[in-house]
Amino acid sequence: MSSIRYEKETVEKMIRLYCRRKHKSAPGELCPRCEATNRYAQEKLDKCPFGDEKGACAECKIHCYKADMRENIRVIMRYAGPRMLLYHPFDYLIHVLKDRK
Numbered sequence: 001m002s003s004i005r006y007e008k009e010t011v012e013k014m015i016r017l018y019c020r021r022k023h024k025s026a027p028g029e030l031c032p033r034c035e036a037t038n039r040y041a042q043e044k045l046d047k048c049p050f051g052d053e054k055g056a057c058a059e060c061k062i063h064c065y066k067a068d069m070r071e072n073i074r075v076i077m078r079y080a081g082p083r084m085l086l087y088h089p090f091d092y093l094i095h096v097l098k099d100r101k
């Protein structure tokens with residue numbers, strides 16, 4: 001699987017997990033805020049100029065996320081990341097959008 005496709009699926013899984021646990025959304029559904037975050041993340045991955053050559057977003061020179069979306073995603077990753085490890089050995093995705101500070 002290409003890295004973009006893998007990332008898109010993984011991001012969506014993380015957002016779904018987060019939304020279900022934190023916002024009590026029904027399985028298979030997202031609250032409006034998470035829906036918007038997911039759509040935004042998917043779009044950014046679609047438009048990533050590096051395509052499948054892309055590395056971790058945290059190491060990328062292009063800061064393509066708006067500040068508020070960055071924050072949303074960061075919170076979601078921090079919550080869902082460790083839990084996702086139970087299901088997926090995605091060691092590098094944890095770094096994808098982690099705080100650069």
Ligand SMILES: [Zn+2]
Nearest residue numbers: 019023031034
């Ligand atoms: Zn939500």
